[in-house]
Amino acid sequence: MIPDNDETIEDLQLDGLQLIQKKNAFRFGMDSVLLAHFANIRESDTVADFGTGNGVLLFLLKGRKKGKRYYAFEIQEEAAELAERNVRLNRLEDSMTVIHADARDALEYIQPCSVDTVICNPPYGQPGAVLASPSESKSIARNQKEDTLDHMLKGAFSILKGRGKFILVYPASxxxxxxxxxxxxxxxxKVFQLAYPYIHKPANLVLIEAVKDARPTLHTRPPLIIYNQDGSLTNELKSVYHIQEQTEF
Structure with a gap:
């Protein structure tokens, strides 16, 4: 597949998977890689990704043999089309379905209580708290409306099985x-893990696993330290992020 002039094809170095990305649209970063590593997903699970963008999170899961059947929800038409192209590029039409729709309408496309895990790298920006991006696709990817998360969580609850998981990455603050x-x-x-850019810096990301209708008991995983003092990746991060070392955190 030949990319357009404003696109690149990245080699994910995971089971031969590749990813088309727009040069001037939202490009995936370390948060997606950390989330794919954190997610406790069985090889036989059905997984839905809310706000899939170009589909990178599901490809990272697929390459790690996390999940068997995938649904990629994306509200932006251009991003959904790109995700669909990436599915075809990797010949995953039999296992991965892109759905151009709002996550709150998940029940219109998936049977209730049929999904094992919903995973999400949601918009981080709080309403009115960040500057608008000159790129509409970047702005939508980075910022959330007042009800964005509520729509996602309502949609997730409706399609998750009993004791199904909702897994996301979010600002630690x-x-x-x-x-x-x-x-x-x-x-x-039920489980959370904090990610720190340096050992002497405050955490800037938190990874969370929540369980549908579970009892309140919270466990923590050991903290993730991203960089050594000299700016090189820590040994722990090399084991989960060894091919995307040039991506900024």
Whole structure:
């Protein structure tokens, strides 16, 4: 497949998978890689990705043999078309379906209580708290409307099996608020892990696994330290991020 002039094809170095990306649209970063590594997903699971963008998160899961059947929800038409092209590029039409729709309408496309895991790298920007991006696709990918998360969580609850998982990455500074919102949608936070850019710097990402209708018991995984003092990746990160070392955190 030949990319357009404004596109690149990245070799994910995972089971031969490749990814078409737009040069001037939102491009995946370390948060997607960390989320794919953090996610505890069985090889036989059905997985839905809310806000899939170009589909990178599902390809990272596929390359790690996490999941068997995948649904990629994307509300932006251009991004959904790109995700569909990436599915065809990797010949995954039999296992991966791109759905151009809002996550809140998930029940229109998937049977209720039929998905093992919903995974999400949601928009981080709080309403009115970040500058608008000159690129519409970047702005939508980075910013959330007042009800964006509520729509995602409502949609996730409707399609998740009993004890199904909702897994996401979010700014560490907003950990309390996102856990509170998860609980309000009957998705109980069960496991979390903080990611630190340097050992002497505050955490800037939190990875969370919530379980549908679970009892409240919260466990923590050891912290992830991304960079050594000299700016090189730590040995732990090399084991999960060894092929994307040039991506900024």
């Amino acid at each position: 907003q950990m309390f608020s996102i856990m509170t919102k998860l609980r309000s949608h009957h998705l109980e936070p």
